[in-house]
Structures are given as structure tokens and as C-alpha cells.
Amino acid sequence: MEIWESWWDEQAGDRARCALQHGTLGTEVLLWCPAAGGGPAEWRRGDTVLGTYPAPGLALPNTTLAHEGHYSCHHPGTSETWATICLRLGYAPAPPAVECWAISYPQAVNCSWVLDPEPLLDTDFVATYRHGVGGPTDTGECVLTGPRSCSFGNVRMFSLTPHVVNVTAMNPLGTASRILPFLLENIIKPDPPENLRVSRIPGETKKLLLEWSPPGSWPFPEYFPLKYRIRYVQEEESSVTKMIGPYEQTSYTLTGARPGTLHHFQVAAFMDSGESSAWSLPASGMPWMEP
Structure with a gap:
């Protein structure tokens, strides 16, 4: 899977504007040169000429992190620059592994999560909670307290209806969610004395x-x-x-x-x-x- 967006290449000395492309590690990634018009293009990585390749573009098989970098495609005769591409590789997020503990019972619940494998790309998170059917007073945002943790109050003591936390991970390659239901008294876990x-x-x-x-x-x-x-x-x-x-x-x-x-x-x-x-x-x- 490949994702494009416009990006300033901070590593390029002239701060050239490039198309940021994301790809999945271990798969074939195709770098496409839109200005080639279906014809061949000369490809370079940094200042190194890789060669002239026919449409649709430069294929990178079995990608590793060594393939990340700054690529450009050019007119095969005049060397006119047609496009620059900044390739970043990683993984779509897996469903987060979530755990929640009432370390400050009965005031709040603290949750944290991990991703396996690590996406290796910037990944954002949205965390919400609800109690029961999730009426307006029983639904809300689990406020992020760190890169991969959150906390919420408004808990119901001794309720036989579960609280439910939903954590969604998002990056340019995909989205994944995990729902964790629990009874409040079952997740009491104080911090150490x-x-x-x-x-x-x-x-x-x-x-x-x-x-x-x-x-x-x-x-x-x-x-x-x-x-x-x-x-x-x-x-x-x-x-x-x-x-x-x-x-x-x-x-x-x-x-x-x-x-x-x-x-x-x-x-x-x-x-x-x-x-x-x-x-x-x-x-x-x-x-x-x-x-």
C-alpha cells in the first residue's frame, strides 16, 4: 500500500518540495512519475543515477528500511526534473493491545496500549469510553496523558454493566481499533506503597x-x-x-x-x-x- 501527500523534504539541502510516499515494509513499492506521461523516466536517488525505467515507474521489491530516502524522476534526454519523492516505510497499525487499571479508585481509570509490530511511522490515537449503552452522561473522551495512554473519570462503582474503552490507531497506511470491556472493581490495581x-x-x-x-x-x-x-x-x-x-x-x-x-x-x-x-x-x- 502506498500513500502520497505533499511534504517539505527537510533533508534536502534546497528544501525541495516533494511528494511524501508511504509504503509497507517487505512489500514491493512502486514510485510513480506522473509527468512521464506513460513514457520512460530517468530515476535518481539523491545524486546517484539509478537508470532509465519504463512506465509506470520505479519498482522497489521486498523493501527494507534501507530503501527509505529521497528519489527523483527526470526527462531521460534533458534531465529536467519531473518529480521528487520522499519515501517512508513502515506498517499499518495492528489493533492496539489495551489494558486499563483503576489506580486511583474510585476517581478515575488509567489505560495504556502497545502496538505489535511497531508501525515505524507517525501514528495518532483516539480513545473513547462509554458505560452501558453510552448515554450522554456515560460517554466521553479518554483524555490522552501520554503518547500511548489516557485517563477518564465519571466511573460507576459496583455496576454490573461493563465500562468499555475503544482505542483507535491511525497512520498513513491504515486504521485499527480495539474495544476493551471491564467491570470497574475487577481492574482495581493500586500503585506501589x-x-x-x-x-x-x-x-x-x-x-x-x-x-x-x-x-x-x-x-x-x-x-x-x-x-x-x-x-x-x-x-x-x-x-x-x-x-x-x-x-x-x-x-x-x-x-x-x-x-x-x-x-x-x-x-x-x-x-x-x-x-x-x-x-x-x-x-x-x-x-x-x-x-
Whole structure:
């Protein structure tokens, strides 16, 4: 598939105006010289003469990225320039692989997506959402928060009717969409806990105090309290990971710690619905040692 549009060739020293042509990698791309009038034309790539080719134009079989560049066609006798073409190669977008998480439940839903394979061409996205049949108050734009992410509010708690997100990818070679339905409570996934601290307790050679904060993106911890799991390893047994919890408080006193040994900790947050967060950044500590 080939797409044409007018474009200023920024790489050409004289900023020549050229026809921007897009083609699909791995296929044959035909560069067409409109002024040739059905006759032969001399083709060049940059300043290199490729030869004189009959109509309809210059065929590039099994294209690779090495074929990208600035081409021109000329009168085979006078070398008059008939057209300049800037060739860009890539792929039409595949349907985006979309995932959505309520990291700030119940205020908003955050979605992100990837394309496989990468189109290698500038690709734009439109993302929308709806709830149920999508009345005027339940339909809207998922506002882009990054090149391939968006966020929307106006969610319905405890609804048995799915929310639906539709992401459409568009580039010069094509358009593709993906629809993702979900129940809000099934996609709860907090961000990791923050500010994990490990402190020794004076006089306690086998105890450590852990303290942390709920994720800053979790808007109402007092109304929607999180639960926490803790995992840790001891420096001398780094291949053995121990897991404890769940706990509802944001602190925990570890007993039975090995005296004189460094311990490494991480904490994850979750609710009874949805999925657990990723693990927090690690923090380390060693129990109190007698002077």
C-alpha cells in the first residue's frame, strides 16, 4: 500500500518540495512519475543515477528500511526534473493491545496500549469510553496523558454493566481499533506503597520497625483502606524470600530478625477486588547491636 501527500523534504539541502510516499515494509513499492506521461523516466536517488525505467515507474521489491530516502524522476534526454519523492516505510497499525487499571479508585481509570509490530511511522490515537449503552452522561473522551495512554473519570462503582474503552490507531497506511470491556472493581490495581522506611529499635537485637505510606495516587485511603503484604530477604540467605501479611496498618514490627544481619524489604498494596500493586522500592535495615 502506498500513500502520497505533499511534504517539505527537510533533508534536502534546497528544501525541495516533494511528494511524501508511504509504503509497507517487505512489500514491493512502486514510485510513480506522473509527468512521464506513460513514457520512460530517468530515476535518481539523491545524486546517484539509478537508470532509465519504463512506465509506470520505479519498482522497489521486498523493501527494507534501507530503501527509505529521497528519489527523483527526470526527462531521460534533458534531465529536467519531473518529480521528487520522499519515501517512508513502515506498517499499518495492528489493533492496539489495551489494558486499563483503576489506580486511583474510585476517581478515575488509567489505560495504556502497545502496538505489535511497531508501525515505524507517525501514528495518532483516539480513545473513547462509554458505560452501558453510552448515554450522554456515560460517554466521553479518554483524555490522552501520554503518547500511548489516557485517563477518564465519571466511573460507576459496583455496576454490573461493563465500562468499555475503544482505542483507535491511525497512520498513513491504515486504521485499527480495539474495544476493551471491564467491570470497574475487577481492574482495581493500586500503585506501589511509598516511602518505605526500616528502623532499628533501641535495645531490640531481633526486631525491626517497618513504616510506609499509601500510594499518593490512592485518593481516599480512609474510605477505601488498602491491605499490605511484605516480602524480605536476609543478606546471608538472599535466595530465600519470606512473605508475611496481609496487614491493614502502614507499619509492622518484624520479630525474629537475625542479629547483625542486613534485611531487605518491599511492600505491595491491594484490595479484596482487582490485583495487587507492584512491589515498592526496596528499603534495608539491620537490627540493633549492643555497644
